[in-house]
Amino acid sequence: MLTQKNKQVILDWFAANQWKPFEFQRQAWRAYLDGDHGLVNAPTGSGKTYSLLGGIVLEYLRNKTKVKGVQAIWITPIRALSKEIELSAKRLFEGLDINWKVGIRSGDTSSAERARQQKNPPQLLITTPESLHLMMAQKGYKDFFSQLKVLVADEWHELLGSKRGVQVELALSRLKTISPDLKIWGISATIGNMDQAVEALLGNYVDERNYQIIKAEGIDKKVEVVSIFPDDLEKMPWAGHIGIQLLDKVVAVVKQSTSTLIFTNTRSFAEIWYQRMLQVAPELSGLIAMHHGSISQELRSWVEDQLHEGKLKAVVCTSSLDLGVDFRPVETVIQVGSPKGAARCLQRAGRSGHQPGAVSRLYFVPTHSLELTEAAAIRQAIHDKTVEDRVPYLRSFDVLVQYLITLAVSEGFYPEEILREVKTTFCYSSISDEEWNWLLSFITTGGNSLEAYDEYRKVVIENGLYKVENKRIALQHRLSIGTIVGDVSMHVKFISGKYLGTIEEYFISRLNPGDVFWFAGKNLELVRVKDMEAQVRKSNRKSGAVPSWQGGRMPLSSQMSELIRKKLDEVVRGVECDEELKFLKPLFDLQRERSQLPSVNEFLIESFETAEGHHILMYPFEGRFVHEGMAALVAYRISQITPLTFSIAMNDYGFELLSDREIPIEEAIETDILGLHDLSKDIQASINSIEMARRKFRDISAIAGLVFKGFPGKQVKTRHLQSSSQLFFNVFHDYEAHNLLLQQAYEEVMDFQLEEARMRRALERISKQKIVLTYPDMPTPFAFPIMVDRLREKLTSEKLEDRIRRMAVAYSQ
Numbered sequence: 001m002l003t004q005k006n007k008q009v010i011l012d013w014f015a016a017n018q019w020k021p022f023e024f025q026r027q028a029w030r031a032y033l034d035g036d037h038g039l040v041n042a043p044t045g046s047g048k049t050y051s052l053l054g055g056i057v058l059e060y061l062r063n064k065t066k067v068k069g070v071q072a073i074w075i076t077p078i079r080a081l082s083k084e085i086e087l088s089a090k091r092l093f094e095g096l097d098i099n100w101k102v103g104i105r106s107g108d109t110s111s112a113e114r115a116r117q118q119k120n121p122p123q124l125l126i127t128t129p130e131s132l133h134l135m136m137a138q139k140g141y142k143d144f145f146s147q148l149k150v151l152v153a154d155e156w157h158e159l160l161g162s163k164r165g166v167q168v169e170l171a172l173s174r175l176k177t178i179s180p181d182l183k184i185w186g187i188s189a190t191i192g193n194m195d196q197a198v199e200a201l202l203g204n205y206v207d208e209r210n211y212q213i214i215k216a217e218g219i220d221k222k223v224e225v226v227s228i229f230p231d232d233l234e235k236m237p238w239a240g241h242i243g244i245q246l247l248d249k250v251v252a253v254v255k256q257s258t259s260t261l262i263f264t265n266t267r268s269f270a271e272i273w274y275q276r277m278l279q280v281a282p283e284l285s286g287l288i289a290m291h292h293g294s295i296s297q298e299l300r301s302w303v304e305d306q307l308h309e310g311k312l313k314a315v316v317c318t319s320s321l322d323l324g325v326d327f328r329p330v331e332t333v334i335q336v337g338s339p340k341g342a343a344r345c346l347q348r349a350g351r352s353g354h355q356p357g358a359v360s361r362l363y364f365v366p367t368h369s370l371e372l373t374e375a376a377a378i379r380q381a382i383h384d385k386t387v388e389d390r391v392p393y394l395r396s397f398d399v400l401v402q403y404l405i406t407l408a409v410s411e412g413f414y415p416e417e418i419l420r421e422v423k424t425t426f427c428y429s430s431i432s433d434e435e436w437n438w439l440l441s442f443i444t445t446g447g448n449s450l451e452a453y454d455e456y457r458k459v460v461i462e463n464g465l466y467k468v469e470n471k472r473i474a475l476q477h478r479l480s481i482g483t484i485v486g487d488v489s490m491h492v493k494f495i496s497g498k499y500l501g502t503i504e505e506y507f508i509s510r511l512n513p514g515d516v517f518w519f520a521g522k523n524l525e526l527v528r529v530k531d532m533e534a535q536v537r538k539s540n541r542k543s544g545a546v547p548s549w550q551g552g553r554m555p556l557s558s559q560m561s562e563l564i565r566k567k568l569d570e571v572v573r574g575v576e577c578d579e580e581l582k583f584l585k586p587l588f589d590l591q592r593e594r595s596q597l598p599s600v601n602e603f604l605i606e607s608f609e610t611a612e613g614h615h616i617l618m619y620p621f622e623g624r625f626v627h628e629g630m631a632a633l634v635a636y637r638i639s640q641i642t643p644l645t646f647s648i649a650m651n652d653y654g655f656e657l658l659s660d661r662e663i664p665i666e667e668a669i670e671t672d673i674l675g676l677h678d679l680s681k682d683i684q685a686s687i688n689s690i691e692m693a694r695r696k697f698r699d700i701s702a703i704a705g706l707v708f709k710g711f712p713g714k715q716v717k718t719r720h721l722q723s724s725s726q727l728f729f730n731v732f733h734d735y736e737a738h739n740l741l742l743q744q745a746y747e748e749v750m751d752f753q754l755e756e757a758r759m760r761r762a763l764e765r766i767s768k769q770k771i772v773l774t775y776p777d778m779p780t781p782f783a784f785p786i787m788v789d790r791l792r793e794k795l796t797s798e799k800l801e802d803r804i805r806r807m808a809v810a811y812s813q
Contacts, residue, residue: 006061010054013095024216025051029058031212032150032183037205039156039186039198042216043350048187049088051214052152056124057096059149067123069147071100074126075168077158079106079297080304080321082126085154089124100124105131108297118144129159129167130482136171137406137478148179153201156186157343158322160197161390163483163703166399166427169203173421174407176205189347192559193389200392204424223349224361225379227372227580228253228334233587236369238784242269243336243367244276250334251281253363254288257332259307260314263348264336265554267292267318268546271518273336274316279542287313290521293320294489294547295501299520322347334363338374340623340652341557342381343388368785369587370653374556376578377563388557394427395747397439397740398703399483404443404466405705406481408459409474412467415440438740440466449736458705476708485699491533492519500524500536507547508534516544532710555623556652558758564653565621569600591781595774603674603769606783607665608776614663617783619654622762629683629754630762631655636686637673638663649790656786669773674766683756692753693745694729700741700748701725 032055103122159165274290310329333352349362364375407413446456489502525539570576598604606617627650647658732739
């Protein structure tokens with residue numbers, strides 16, 4: 001029983017730190033001590049971590065039994081957050097004189113430290129989904145986790161919408177058997193579909209056990225969004241830039257602040273912004289740094305330490321510092337380019353004013369004119385407390401194949417037992433016996449198509465136990481555990497041997513010795529490539545190539561799309577009050593003059609001719625993924641009227657169809673080209689679904705272990721991996737259509753790339769709007785950015801910038 005004395009111990013510790021527990025923290029402690037499961041939903045910087053660390057400590061004080069082995073696992077999505085949790089936990093344990101060790105297990109943990117943890121486990125183990133599965137691939141993992149009392153999934157919303165969340169679900173299904181009294185808790189700052197998030201985390205415990213969703217009522221985090229404007233709208237490009245034209249104003253904000261985080265949406269942008277800031281303000285040298293996931297762990301840790309100690313004026317970063325990392329000296333956050341979602345914006349804004357009650361201020365740096373509309377939409381979303389849902393993955397058989405081999409590599413598994421466990425998860429609750437038998441056949445024989453090849457007979461059966469006996473297969477599997485799939489990476493090192501980080505192989509393959517590129521905030525000259533290592537030295541040359549990492553651009557969330565349409569409607573009705581919309585008035589006036597500014601009840605279509613050909617522009621404002629599918633659908637339906645060949649381009653606001661022949665748009669509208677009739681059939685006919693599924697299958701084949709990326713220092717080249725995955729895809733497509741991994745590729749195309757469900761909702765909305773068809777004499781402000789996106793695929797950045805400049809002059813007359 002928990003005594004008043006024990007309660008007072010933690011209250012006194014809070015008081016000693018000049019804190020007072022919030023009511024939601026007290027609620028979480030009570031629920032935890034009652035044996036409940038649940039999820040804590042609270043704003044960034046409100047003390048979410050201690051809401052569960054406190055419960056863990058109070059339970060230990062109540063039981064007062066000697067504990068041995070891992071008592072709590074704390075899952076984090078990013079490595080920077082691991083260090084933050086470690087510092088918070090150590091602070092609490094030392095303050096209460098509790099002799100618990102805290103350990104971190106991630107991809108950065110040395111082999112020596114892993115061995116120490118295996119021999120003498122910490123009571124609190126902070127880890128990632130990948131490292132947790134890697135531990136389950138070791139002999140004796142059941143004993144290692146036998147004393148486990150709780151698993152906490154931190155920033156659960158971040159894991160939920162990815163296959164890493166599925167990894168957590170599967171690990172929990174096993175741990176619930178190993179430790180029947182296991183408590184499961186999640187922590188989340190921002191999420192829309194809270195009930196579904198809990199279902200995905202708890203699985204069958206939602207029906208069988210008590211659980212609570214604990215919300216931090218009355219703790220409203222004040223967030224301000226402040227846009228940075230050019231002196232004149234004419235100086236703001238319509239498209240094709242990365243915000244550098246506002247660099248001087250950003251530097252001024254940095255100089256006025258104690259410490260600033262500058263968020264970019266890609267690692268390439270971070271490299272460019274860091275270099276350009278030093279060029280414009282060389283006096284900041286030594287006071288600014290850069291942080292992203294491809295930089296070495298040593299450099300990242302140094303940056304994080306300098307931030308904690310308040311020694312850095314600014315850090316240019318990506319999502320590597322997105323989540324609940326507490327850098328209290330940070331006063332200001334700058335976002336370069338739209339974050340495309342309210343939840344992501346709140347996360348990043350929350351890095352400033354991280355203490356309870358402090359104001360979080362985010363400076364918004366638009367990369368082109370219309371992006372200012374998104375700043376107004378984000379401010380509205382914050383006012384309305386609108387956050388996006390995170391859609392959990394369902395039936396991800398590639399992850400399940402990997403998991404089954406993980407169990408087979410360690411101690412083996414009995415199918416009946418594991419099937420019962422797997423069915424308790426949200427992701428696989430609907431799995432059928434037929435599908436399960438196919439999976440077992442796939443890991444033991446390679447399935448119908450691969451049974452003739454010994455290397456795909458990974459798992460053997462001995463007295464009903466499924467296990468891996470081949471040591472090479474076991475090693476290859478352990479090296480491949482994870483669901484974050486990217487291009488093959490090369491290590492970047494100075495000739496002296498100092499490690500800087502990783503760059504994807506396809507970028508290095510385009511360079512010749514002597515070429516200069518920017519990486520890790522340095523100008524580097526490529527000296528030589530040896531095996532999978534790029535050896536470099538510092539260069540004094542000011543210009544250089546910028547590495548680009550594979551990965552698509554983030555699309556607008558559905559909530560943001562709706563708010564942008566509403567903001568435009570305010571302009572149409574003359575009731576706009578956001579400073580961004582007022583600043584854009586000349587641009588909106590030009591859009592009206594050349595075409596029309598659509599109200600919320602109108603759907604705008606533009607048709608015009610240029611030297612390039614005949615253009616049709618449509619503006620659903622639904623995000624680039626939906627527009628990709630919708631453009632293909634409209635092009636297909638028009639081609640049924642008259643045979644035409646189209647070039648297709650899209651951005652978050654609309655899409656373009658370009659043809660060398662006149663497009664019968666009026667007839668197409670009459671035949672309801674945007675209708676819902678035969679939608680699924682026409683989508684399948686309109687897109688190259690085979691090619692899109694083939695691209696999806698690259699990742700699926702890697703996760704399922706069909707292709708192996710190579711041993712450390714001897715990675716397989718990207719083009720060889722791609723050709724291997726394509727070969728598998730072609731074989732399955734031609735000879736094994738029922739292959740679950742093949743079917744998954746097609747389903748992921750529809751669900752995540754084309755967002756079919758969202759496209760259907762968009763078409764339903766459009767069916768109720770008035771179609772407005774205009775014939776502008778030249779491209780409009782809405783059309784120009786989409787046309788630039790088409791050129792972006794064909795031209796180098798230098799040629800593109802020149803082309804945009806010439807187009808802007810021609811079309812602004």
